[in-house]
Amino acid sequence: MGTPGMRPLLAAALAGLLALGATACGSEQTAQAEPEAGSDKKITVYSGRSESLVKPVLEDFQKASGITVQVRYGDTAQMAAQLQEEGNRSPADVFLAQDAGALGSVAGQGLFAKLPNEVLDKVPAAYRDEDGEWVGVTGRVRTMAYNTDQVPKGDLPESVFELTEPEWKGKVGIAPTNGSFQAFITAMRVEHGDERTEDFLAGLKANDAQIREGNAPIVADVNSGMLASGLVNHYYVYELAKEKGTTVDALKAKNHFFPNGDIGSLVNVSGVGVLDKADDDPDVRKFVDYLLGKGAQTYFAEQIYEYPLINSVVTAPGLPSLVSLNAPDIDLNDLDDLRTTIEMIKESGLV
């Protein structure tokens, strides 16, 4: 049948169908982990973070260490699903994720190895897994992007809860299917309780919050004036400026950081976890160390305007420091009750 290479495929398909019924019944965990011995100068990274953001760091690491990095890019959430489906036979050594929730869901399946303390200790406790199965790499702050023509500085809210009031009707964009929004809602539940959070969501809905599919469209619409404001992560204005070939100062869209530790300025992280099978791989360890090293952290801070999580690197100029933000005191490990948050968002009618 056709090309010679087709034969093994068809044979496999046949074998597969016959075997499917037999192996199907919950056997995905039965596969043995591949034994991993010493350094083979090669690691496989699953990156839920965009190629344009992390590629330079990976290339630098490869140059510095001589270790070949195979990267697979994808959507963070879909990659988490893929990792769960792959189980112990995953080709991945490392999962670099956009947000803590995805790392938590993979850790929840018992697929991550516990990281050594000397790695974990580089990062404040709030920005890593309490069981040590993943660690934050960069911080991103929830902000309110606003159009300077439409929202005078003096009208900016002190607290995110003000956005349910009548003067903001139809003026706030949100992305309820986005992981960071959902983490923010979870944090609100931890800080203020389920009842108040439900009221907030219902208030947004009643206030005709404008729904977008992600943060980037919100910022684009705020900049163009289609939206007056929107709840996003802080770095989207930088991405927009970069695409427009200009600076953040030249944009109509600006970040507003909620003051006084308001939950609206939650700090979330992107992070990294090491798959169980790569636990003893020195190459992988080097990679994680590199991500938390001065070079990579400086790159994240200066080039993509994210918050470095180690002490020795400072925040990019123009961004308020984590300390000055007086960010809400939330332990990211407390944000693991996603199901209830999803239920609430679903019930609010926002999705």
Place this chain on the structure above:
Amino acid sequence: MAELRITDVRKAYDRIQALSGVDLTVRSGTLVAVLGPSGAGKTTLLRCIAGFETPDAGEIRIDGRRVATRGASVPPERRRIAVVPQEGALFPHLSVLGNVTYGLGRSARRAGRAATVLELVGLAGFEGRMPHHLSGGQQQRVAVARALAPHPPVVLLDEPFNALDAALRAELRRDVRQALRADGATAVLVTHDQAEALSVAEEIAVMRDGRIVQSGPPELLYREPADPWVAGFVGEAVWLPATADGDRAHTPLGTIRLTPVEGRLPTGPMRVLLRPEQITLAPPGDPDAIAATVVRRDFYGHDAMLVLRLTDGTHVTARIFDPAALPPAADDEVALRVRGTARMFPPSARPGATPSHP
């Protein structure tokens, strides 16, 4: 050359019995026509012989070798039985040469077998043409050449001349018959056209409702049909009420001699069969002539059919061959006489179906 022997073959599709016990033997090297109305099971029989269908019961042997029996069957490609389907079914993407050599091995191709068979069907030099550039008759000839090319011992022809006009059909029939003879193949021709069967076949098997009801040489079938239905199917029939008396019968057309049936000559009420050509115009002064009135005349050139009313009101049909004389017209009074003998049937026998005039 091979003998084809079919014994008690049965075949049903769902609940419809297409063949209900067919027995037929085709002697080596002869051409047998299987004649029957549509729906009689002719094509199913042919498909069973070719191996496209497996009989539910019975067996088919070629030269004593069993090729099909209940639940087991030699696949068509190993039977060496060639088929000429209706409308030719040439491979449209292959040239005439490609069609004719399709069933040939390499050595036969080199030996020029294609040219030989194409010459046999009168299409020498047509090798490079594509089927859609051929006329219907030429396509049929290529189909015959393609079937004969691998020297099959048995050739099956499924109403192969159907789609052609009358003149072309007669010519092609002759040529095909000649080609089959030249190749010495045993052939079965399936057709619903009795003129075709009578003219081309050495033997005819008449089929009805999934059975062979009579088989034999064309003349015998025409003259001595086994039942009124066969009588009507193989030719035009004139039915007369009669009273048999020894070797004669009294009919509205006078007293007619009877053809003996298996030596018996029953007496009493009967029905007798005449062919229209047995009824002729009587010469003037014939004392036994019967008077009749012409009701209708259908003129065909080489002959004419007259529908006549006898004095007792009976209608009969006569075929008049007399190109010199002007045939009688409607309302003319004529005198008739009967030639030859008549075949008799019991009075209750059902009247035959009247086939259309060829």
Place this chain on the structure above:
Amino acid sequence: MPTLTPRRARRFLPRPALACAAVLAVGVALIPLVYLGIRVGQAGWGRIADELFTARTGDLAGRSVALAGVVTAACTVLGVAAAFLVTRTDLPARRVFGVLAALPLAVPSYVAAFAWVSLAQGFEGFWAAALVLTLVSYPYVYLPVAAALVGVDPAQEEVARSLGRGPWQTAVGVTLRQVRPAVAAGALLVALYVLSDFGAVSILRVDVFTRAVFTAINLGFDRTGALVLATVLVALSALVLLAEQLSRRRAARYARLGGGAPRPPTRLRLGRLRWPAVLGLAGVLGAALGVPAVSLVRWFGEGVSRPGSLGELADAAGNSLGVALLGTVLTVVLALPVGLLSARVPGLLAVALDRLAYLSHALPGLVIGLSLVFFGINVAYPLYQSVWLLALAYAALFLPLAVAAVSAAAAQAPPGLEEVARSLGRRRAYVLRTVTLPLAAPGIGAGAALVFLTCMKELPATLLLRPTGMNTLATGLWTHTSVAAYAAAAPYAALLVLIAAMPTWWLSARTGVLTRTGG
């Protein structure tokens, strides 16, 4: 000496080799369903009930069905009208229109939706999505109907005219009725496609089932919930298939009878409707092709981001071509036995296999992708993250497209020819190679072209299954749009549309709309 082959088995299963191959091939399309069954089974009844028996589920299902219904109806009207105008009227420049009308098929729904959103402020919601989906999927109806209209025997129309019917009455009562099977086949593909589409509905924010499936994964990392919801899509496509089966009735037997070369069809004079028709068709093409084109140019002009290099772009294009080609070959090879079976041994088995091949067609690419991850990890590990498994995913996704083409094409090679060939001493395999396939080749080629361009556009399964490090045009487009680098994304989108346009062009050319006769 030939021997007798026992045929007892064939009473129950005619042509066992073909039937086995067909079962195997449909098995590939069933991998996603088996996977769904396993995962949903593990979820347990409580969980299933929790997910499914909610007001929101009913709401989503209702909206999915409504969207599929509206788009299918609109595509049917638009596709049939366009096909009729270019094949059966004296429309000016009808050959140009004939080819252009098929090209929207080359535009991925996510590109079209994005183009509309960025051009028209506030363009979103149910009707927006219905419009965009109609514009990109009406060629599924247009192509087969145009081909059928070219092939319809004008004799019946002439009879209708001679019996006193007017030209328009004849067109509706006789001509269009004859092409009903082609309309139904196209409409089925549209309906299933709309159920499975995620790109357009997510950008235009219509809450339909696919979006709920994605949301479950993206919002909650909730694979199980997503898969439970996906079963509803299978149920919905079963309903669509049932409806189509009922609408078929005796439609397949409208084929032209008798021999002889078909005459070119007569053309209707449009008269005063001439220019309105031109404007209407031009408007549709402007919306379907012009809007994406303008948007891409604007993205490119307004942004400063650029693709890494021309080499990167060429590499992605090469990969796209490669995997799409491999997927196409595999899909067509698998479709051959299924299509041949339904053309040659029509019956319960053939109908069942044909319908089963369609059943997973409404599942979003993400679910198909996950199911192939499962299959690769547990069954075909050596193939995991190789192009072979990706090709297998394409086969699972697009088998119905190829099956429909093969069974229609196999009908072009009448079974009588195969019988003659066998009676000439040739085995089935030889006959298949020398008679059936050469005759069916053009029709199979058309199916292959359709599968190819659909593979080119596929994104979610490609993201999950591509070999690590391999970029295609679709993934490149995704990479750049996900960080709002639209100018960098534009060349990927443009190249994707251009490459997909080539087989589309060929598809419309082979329908016969380009023939000069009968003008």
